[in-house]
Amino acid sequence: MPAVITSLKDDHLQQVRALANRTGRAEAGGCLLEGAVLITQAVEAGAALRFVLAAEGAADPVTSLLAEAHVPVMVVKESVLRQAVRLNRAVSWLAVAELAAVAGDDQPYGDFAVVLDNVLDPGNLGTIVRTAVGLGVADIVCTDPETDLTSRRVLDASRAAVLRARLRRYDTPVQAVRDLRERGFEVVATSGRADTLQGSVPLSGRPVALIVGNETDGVGDDVLELADHVVRIPMSGDVESLNVGVATGISLYELRTRMALAMLGPVVGELVGAVSDLREPGYVGEDAAERALAGFSEAERAQFGDFLRRMRENLRRKG
Template sequence: MIDNPRSPRVRSVAKLAKRQARAETGLFLVEGPQAVAEALAYRADLIVDVYITPKARDRYAELVQTATGLGLDVETVSEAVLETMADTVTPQGVLATSRQFTISLADLLSSKPHLVAILEEVRDPGNAGTIIRAADAAGADGVIFTGNSVDAYNPKVVRSTTGSIFHVPVAQNGTLDEALAAVRAAGLQVLAADVKGADLPRVRDLLAAPTAWVFGNEAHGLPDEHLRLADRVVKVPIYGNAESLNLATAASVCLYESAFAQRS
């Protein structure tokens, strides 16, 4: 059992909470039994190591059996070690390290997608992860991070996807102009989500077409020069007294409206 929180191996795992360490190693953290189980089910080839506390080993015996059946070593670690490794304040006793698997924009679009989400300057990791999860649930074909958006492998992004990051292709590190040119070349229309746009119910006749939704920064939205690049600007109307919608909530509505239209 690994029980020294200061050991080089433990410290190297803990460093993956930092973007620089992730960039240098090509690895990222997968925290919690649900996310680790999804990784094992969908991309076990990417998993490098699995760590688990004695209590969690008993509680998640099926997960341990799955991992060992795939030929992975499951290291037992002390509670103190897992707390050092994990990014969360109260980890759930299971953690894995995985290789990153971001794909290129060209590869993402080569499968002739019908629905993608573009995140432009989205900085909040919880929002980014929730949008990946919503895109997965809505059957979207991919998520594209542009500009200075948060790293898709930030631990909070990964946690917020609850495993969906292993289901949905993700491309990152490009400009919005490049992404829009590419999605248009792939036959998708571009809809920008912004409070300056038309109410979403009024443009439902457009939503059956292959679509790339663009979602902007939480605080500032999309600047006018980016809105002008869209085919249409659309907003989710507010019928009650709420001041606004959280970005991830609005994105979920937009993605599902497209999913409904494309499957009707």
């Protein structure tokens, strides 16, 4: 039975106290995960945990998982653990996790980025990050010093997805958009006042940066002026707008799909042009499909591989 930590002067508890604010988390490169569920999700997602603190007498749903992941576990007197995190309620499990480093200017982007223009609510931030990571988007761009993706509330709402994201920071939204445009991104901003419906935006097949705005004010006018496309989600009835977390999820899914279809456009044309060769083994359509899929991630290959196979069969029947 390990010795029970009973003093706030213990080094592990000092580390916990240092992570109480955003500045401390940034300096230490760590963050706090509270609760067995969130800790389990972090371990299963491959996040690096420095150590875990368990309140004395707490139920034990995660020790075996932590042992398999070689994460050290210390037992702390419950009242002392509560003091360390400055909460007036019981805390059973607490982990110190490695925080995803803010990506440097020299670290390449993926093919899709989400830009946060003064989105502040922790629940919305967590939902956006969780949805983005779930759809294969790792680059999350913060453009306001008040946006904190490392707080406990955001980490909880994201189900630890923040630990799998590439966090990027710019001083202003305008600076972020200008840099992304220089990197070749096609910039899409959302606005309830836009004339263009999101489903009809003509994407070119380049990487896409989706800009979502503040819960009340939306995307700033200075940012809208720099966007390649300003779009809105069609609404019916008397509903004027959607929650920014929900709207971002809809936009991410639709734009990711349209982006992939835009990239597949030339290949589809090549497949259609190959109808006369469809009944022969090794026809050009198969080569075109392989060339197209080579540029996609495994998830995208799985998604659009079925599409290409169905097209091949349809063209064979028509041929």
